[in-house]
Amino acid sequence: MNAFEYVNPSNLQDVPKLLSQKRDRKSVVMAGGIDLLGEMKDNLVSPTRLVNIKALDLRYIRHSKEGVHIGATTTLTEVASDGEIGKTYTALAEAAESVASLQIRNVGTIGGNLCQRPRCWYYRGEEFHCLKKGGHLCFAVEGENKYHAIMGGGPCHIVHPSDTAPALIALQATLKIQGPNGERTVPAADFFVLPEENIYQETVLMPNEVVSELFVPKPKAGTKSTYLKFKEKGSMDFALAAAAVVLRVEDGICRAAQVVLGGVAPKPWQADASALVGQSVTEDRAVAFANAVLKDASPLRDNAFKVTLVKTMIKRGVMALV
């Protein structure tokens, strides 16, 4: 880790000016620091300035009849343990609860969880000058690819590591982003990009922008949601496969459905769940739906098993809500 300057802006509007204006990651946002410090210690980034946003007033959960506003530096523990989030936005609470360990959730923020970089071991290993780091090779294609993408991959084959992102997309959340010219609002579903769109980053965030708030609209009455995560190591692990499922079932008929997958693609993967709508949801239909979602999966040498795993997550997530 190199020496760096640590600045504490006193208001949100000052943050963009303090950040890098180009994609050199020399001046970057630090909130919980869980991911950033890891990247710095592994020599993946060497910022000369960290802009601390924890002192800003971005740590809050405000419920209204329209929905819930969550400040970007709210910790994952706070999101997971908020009673109203647990009741009305269950998938989000479950997703936050499933992240890493209690110690990390006590420090890690919801904003950081969305903006974290991939866990791909070729990205994380300083020895590998991979595509994402400006190299010419995605080592995962011919290399050790058990944990890599089975959908949406290429030319880079990372999976997106966030647990809260699939839940937020499934719940149709929007993100408020502060930039040098003010605020913009982006649907969570549009926040993430595939490598074919931008190989060097996983989101649409500009280098001088910062996520300041999330808004999750209140689901229609009768809506239920869940986040199902499969970890290879039960105690603390990233998702090998995960499914955020939001369903509204009235009189036994599914009226609305959202299914977003984690751990399977370079971005949270939105499945077309329209097939579930307009009929009663049975296990057979859930299985048929899962098969349809995965029909275009293109696994690498060592990760075909994830197809089975994702299907199980979808089936179980859907069936948990009916």
Next chain:
Amino acid sequence: MADMKPWGERYLTGTDVQRLDGEDKVTGRAKYTYDLNFPGMLYGKILRSQHPHAKVIKVDLTRAAAHPGVKAVFDFEKQTVRYAGEEVAAIAAVSPEVADEALKLIDVTYEKLPFSVREETSMAEGAAQIHPNGNVAMDERRQSEKGDTVAGFAEADAVIEKTYRVPVQTHTSLETHGAVAQWDGDKLTVWSSTQGVVGVRDDLAKYFDLPPENVRVLCEHMGGGFGSKFGPGAEGVAASVLARSAGVPVKLMLNRKEEHLAVGNRPSAIMTIKMGAKKDGKITAFESQTYGTGGVGGIGNIPLPYVFDIANYKSELKDVHINAGGSRAMRAPGHPQAEIGMDCAMDALADAVGMDPLAFRKANGSRANEIRLKQYDIGAKEIGWERRNKVAGSAKGPVKRGIGMGCGMWGGGGNKRSYVEVQIHSDGTVDAKCAIQDIGTGSRTILAMTVAEELGLTLDQVTPHVGDTNFPPGTGSGGSSTTPSMVPAAKTAARKAKGELLALVAPLLGVDAAMLETRQGQIQVKGNGKSMSWTNATAQLASDIVVTANRDDGYHSSGAAGVHFAEVEVDIETGRIQPIKIVAVNDCGLVVNKLLAESQVNGGVIGGLSYALLENRLLDRQTGVMVNPNMEAYKVAGAMEMPEIVPILMDMPERGVIGLGEPATIPTAGALANAVYNAIGVWVTDFPMTPDKVLNALAQG
């Protein structure tokens, strides 16, 4: 056991005695090597090769040495590096951050050479030579043969043949390797995280050409070694060289990545096993072809056939080199691999002859069979063996339970290289000293217990001292030898010291010393009730009684069995294996401290479980670089993987003390694999049994 000595009254040994330093450890008061800091101390770091195989053309330390804050540099003078992670140079600087900066200023010129990071590529015809002794070695001593396997297989009613793949496991000690070194003239003091203070002293004395008494090595507490912490290692040597050169203490502790790359591992094993048996369960023949790799090191032995007596067998073992960090001894070297192969093959063959696996094992003799037969029954009862699926995989639903078992064996007799000094002071207090270290077995505690019990005192009257080469020499903690070496030596020294005290006070009590015994702080005349308190007796001492002894025969033996039973739940739609319960039945002769012995078994089971289910050192086939040198992607079992663990110890004082640390880990993996088969009816033969392996095995049927 005709030559065993009577142990005497056991009011401490065999009971639960809490670790004397337990509270210090859990409150953070205990100082590990990592925690030590001295005024003016520098921080050492090592530059390692990123290439798996290269000639080192030039190491230029000029820029690093000139970096502000750098106080010393050291070139390991390697001609060739043979794995990514091999030491090239080291530096010492005023802070870890400055040391990191300086590492980036070391200029090394390499000439890359062809490499191999898979056993199969090293063995392939025409493979580039990646090791000076050739890529593949077949040591004659490791090939074994007995009887006539052709006739044996002809006799068999059923024959199975399967290949089991077991990966490389790294030790993953919680405290990393490293040392703090300090010079005073030509005297060197080293605080080392080690499982052998005497070995570190001797190696450093040799390296610096000093008499051993000029080198003092200390290890008050250490955070695990599992076989990887003998000798000073490159890091201990570098710390000492840098400290001498800088003239101030240097601390050099490795990081987690270096731990995975460069300080040892358990070799892989790819075992093809063919075994035949008659309908009555008698095994008639066994053949195995095994290869495996210890990286740039050797694989040692993988003892097949394992545990069971087989009249006709033929076992072949190839040692394959790859460009990876060298193996080191790891908790029961060779045995866990052999156990997986053997026990899985045993269950497969039991299935083939239509027998229950427990009955099948009983139908065959085994090492320490008399004890093992008891262990079978104790464990089967505790796990509820009758609940297992009569037909593997027959349970309904996606989440299926199964029960399996595995068997191990070990020597554990220790050696005569541990000496204990017992010092009885005139105020009645007692010191017990040994230059042994506590690798986790509770050496400090059991040293005090043994001496106190022999002297008829309470535990608090004896102060134990370990972890300092200024004390009489102790053995390295390997081969489960710490306890069976030190405890009998402590018993012997205490008995002799007691003899001197009794001889002194015998005239005062008007009897022959042979008539005296020590009990409950009293020196009593046997039979007549006359006594003198311990402190009144020691008050007669003109000078302290000091006795140093290694062990007399009669307080130890060797040869342990060990049977583990496992119950698991397997989700066939996710491939996840959840251990439910593990019953570990072990014998270790005389149980010295029941609580700590059970703790050893718990640790052994946890290690075996982690080996079976998760751990896998993975090298990138394209670059030769390890992809998971951390504790995120190199997965070690955590709380959620833990089953109910039931350690059952057979306390057999008539056998004396036998080591337990290693045997306790051996049978767990095979027991789990057999339980998985019993649950799902499909063999997972590729380890660790991660969800991908389970799902792939299910898909292939």
